[in-house]
Amino acid sequence: MRCKFCGTDPDPVVLVPNVEKRKDGQIEIFSCLDCAIKQGIYCEKHDSPHTGFSGDETTACLRCIEEEVQTKKEAAEEVYARICGTLPQEELDELKEFAEDSSVITGDDESVSVFRFVMTTAHRLKLPWDQVVVMTLERRSAQLILPSPF
Numbered sequence: 001m002r003c004k005f006c007g008t009d010p011d012p013v014v015l016v017p018n019v020e021k022r023k024d025g026q027i028e029i030f031s032c033l034d035c036a037i038k039q040g041i042y043c044e045k046h047d048s049p050h051t052g053f054s055g056d057e058t059t060a061c062l063r064c065i066e067e068e069v070q071t072k073k074e075a076a077e078e079v080y081a082r083i084c085g086t087l088p089q090e091e092l093d094e095l096k097e098f099a100e101d102s103s104v105i106t107g108d109d110e111s112v113s114v115f116r117f118v119m120t121t122a123h124r125l126k127l128p129w130d131q132v133v134v135m136t137l138e139r140r141s142a143q144l145i146l147p148s149p150f
């Protein structure tokens with residue numbers, strides 16, 4: 001096993017999402033810890049590799065997302081109300097379907113599920129979550145925040 005980035009035989013070895021997966025089809029690759037941190041695909045706070053997402057090269061630490069959801073979820077209802085008041089019905093129908101499915105798993109309100117979608121997009125794009133809300137409202141589209149399978 002060699003680090004995909006620097007070619008050394010790493011110790012410890014870290015299994016990280018392949019940010020170039022569209023090129024060679026591999027979902028995860030081996031990396032040394034230094035390279036993983038340098039590539040921005042390892043969370044030092046949680047001592048854990050990022051998760052990759054299908055469809056693009058973005059990665060995020062799921063525990064960082066969840067922490068921010070939990071500390072800020074009092075904003076969830078207002079965010080959900082603004083999205084519901086702005087987006088066209090067909091966009092809302094799609095978003096609500098995803099939110100319902102997510103709420104079945106998490107036991108959270110749909111508003112918290114949508115807030116979690118917003119937070120996930122924010123971490124993947126490395127943007128503040130409120131900017132993701134603004135972008136969603138401006139585009140009148142839920143596409144930016146609809147979850148993609150891992």
Ligand SMILES: [Zn+2]
Pocket residue numbers: 003004005006007008010031032033034035036
């Ligand atoms: Zn390396």
Ligand SMILES: [Zn+2]
Pocket residue numbers: 043044045046061062063064065
């Ligand atoms: Zn983290």
